[in-house]
Amino acid sequence: MSNTKKYLVGMFDDDDVLLHAIKNIRKEGFKITDCFTPFPVHGIESAMSIEPTRLHTAGFMFGATGMSVALGVITFINAFDYPTIFGGKPYWALMAYVPIVFEHTVLYSAVGMVIAFYYLCKLYPGKKPIIIDERTTDHLFALTFEMDGSQDTAAISDLLKKEGAIEVYQKEV
Amino acid sequence: MNTYTFESGTKSKILITFVIGVLILLLGIGLNMGKGDKTSNHNVTHQAEAKDPGHDAHGGHNADAHGHDSHEQPITLKAKLLANFYSLFIFAFYIALAALFFISATTITWGGWHIQIQKIPLAMTRNIFVFLFILFLCFFFFKHDLFEWTHEYLYDKNAETYDPILAFKRDYLNMPRFWAFFIIQVLAAGGMSFLWWRNMDKQDTNPSLKLFSQSRVYSAVTIVLIAFVISTFATWDWTMSVQPHWYSTMWPWYTMASGAVTMFSIVILIILHLKSKGLLARVNENHMHDIGILMFAVSIFWTYLYFDQYMLIWYGNIPEETIFFLKRRTWDTYGFIFHLTVVVNFLLPLLILMTRKAKRTPKVLAIMAVIIILGHWMDFYLMVGPPLVPSGGFGLISLGALLIVGSLFTFVTLASLAKVKDLESSTHPYVKESYNHHI
Secondary structure, three states: OOOOEEEEEEEEEOOOHHHHHHHHHHHOOOOOOOOOOOOOOOOHHHHHHOOOOOOHHHHHHHHHHHHHHHHHHHHHHHHHHOOOOOOOOOOOOOOHHHHHHHHHHHHHHHHHHHHHHHOEEEEEEEEOOOOOOOOHOOOOOEEEEEOOOOHHHHHHHHHHHHHHEEEEEEEEE | OOOOOOHHHHHHHHHHHHHHHHHHHHHHHHHHHOOHHHHHHHOOOOOOHHHHHHOOOOOOOHHHOOOOOOOOOOOOHHHHHHHHHHHOOOOOOOOHHHHHHHHHHHHHOOOOOOHHHOHHHHOOOOHHHHHHHHHHHHHHHHHHHHHHOOOOHHOOOOOOOOOOOHHHHHHOHHHHHHHHHHHHHHHHOOOOOOOHHHHHHHHHHOOOOHHHHHHHHHHHHHHHHHHHHHHHHHHHHHHHOOOOOOOOOOOHHHHHHHHHHHHHHHHHHHHHHHHHHHOOOOOOHHHHHHHHHHHHHHHHHHHHHHHHHHHHHHOOHHHHHHHHHHHOOOOOOOOOHHHHHHHHHHHHHHHHHHHHHHOOHHHHHHHHHOOOOOOOOHHHHHHHHHHHHOOOOOOOOOHHHHHHHHHHHHHHHHHHHHHHOOOOOOOOOHHHHHHHHOO
């Protein structure tokens, strides 16, 4: 009935210990659901095998869209819909359009990337945050394992303790 | 194993390049002489136009879109050679100046990632001395060929050749002022590169934090000198005054950006050369990535300045300014390389160097470095070439000149690099940051 999931949580108090633990646990074949740290830990992406983000590709696409839209609209207006002579320049004066087209490219890619980022992170204004352990926002590091029955939680608990976790517990959020 | 030895194999390669350059140059001169008869007729008409005073300086040159301004000289072989070599000497000087700027800018911002490779730009700054001397010879012997404003007949009020605009500009554009500024520029550029070299040399043999603080003082002084004394006035005096009626406020930035992006390209090529000799073992793709980013960024910066200059002149539509592009844009003279520079210096770096993977692949970086060097060579030629050789003088002679000046530049750089006692700067306080650099 409920939408909550059960997690096994291992708390660490040192980032180096955490990095080693991640490496060893992954070597044993266990799947880490997520990792929470109070600050960005160097090298944690490669340790967790997190794929590099493809957000910038989306940014390029949004930028290209912005460029086409700006160029298309300004061309339609100035060259076809309402051609006007300004200072002896041609109707379709590409040089004058470049700054506007550039600004549109930047605007579309910036706004588009913010939206894409929200979508990829499943964030939206007013979302209630799911916090596994409030201490991860201050001084402790947490490794979580989803307890969906596919992994041996007892073995993971033992391994976590062996790797230097100061606390291992289960939590339902 | 922390010093570079300038091996005879490398030396002979540079020598072969030099010889090939001389051969291509001679071939170009020969071909040029073969068609001398055709162009000489041209020259006569051009000269006749040049002597027509009413044609000049009253906005009249708006009319001739085909690139003959009043103050052009007859298209001689001398002008072609001078345009090609002079632009390359300026190019080489600006690359060396950008190298000096790079070590200053990174030092003053507490930069750490570049410490292992900082000796490469340092070695490149030695070219400042060489090319300032060559430029001195150019100015001394060819000032009348290069600079129209040096002719006395322009300032004689009663003569037909009187040029009111240049007479008005004479407070700035005159030879005593030029030489005074040149001496200051030599003292500033030469002095700072000498002090930098001495400081780095001492840091290698007898490292101390005091020397590091001293280098930070040098950085501040160098940046101010480059901005307000060397780069700005040098561009006005040496390249902008080749077309004395024309002016642009973008010019010093534009020249400096062009030199800087070429400097990064050369740094990449030299790193790859050193790595092929087994040196700089701890320079990895992270450092290459950073230089790739700078190459990409400065290419965009160059385009920004290039386009700004173009658009402002296009918008303003003042004949004095538009003549600059009319001379370069026409397809029968410089149109091809003029449009090619935009593709090579903007579109290719933008599209190829955009991805992270490209910037971490040495092969892609090396190919892009060569392309960018060639692109900015054309760019520098377009700065001074068209007013000197209005009918188009970019060809075999240019290629020969590039190989000759390029091999000279490479020789000086590598010979200076061989004098460096500690290639990796392994005693620098920030070297560990460079070893552990990871992005």
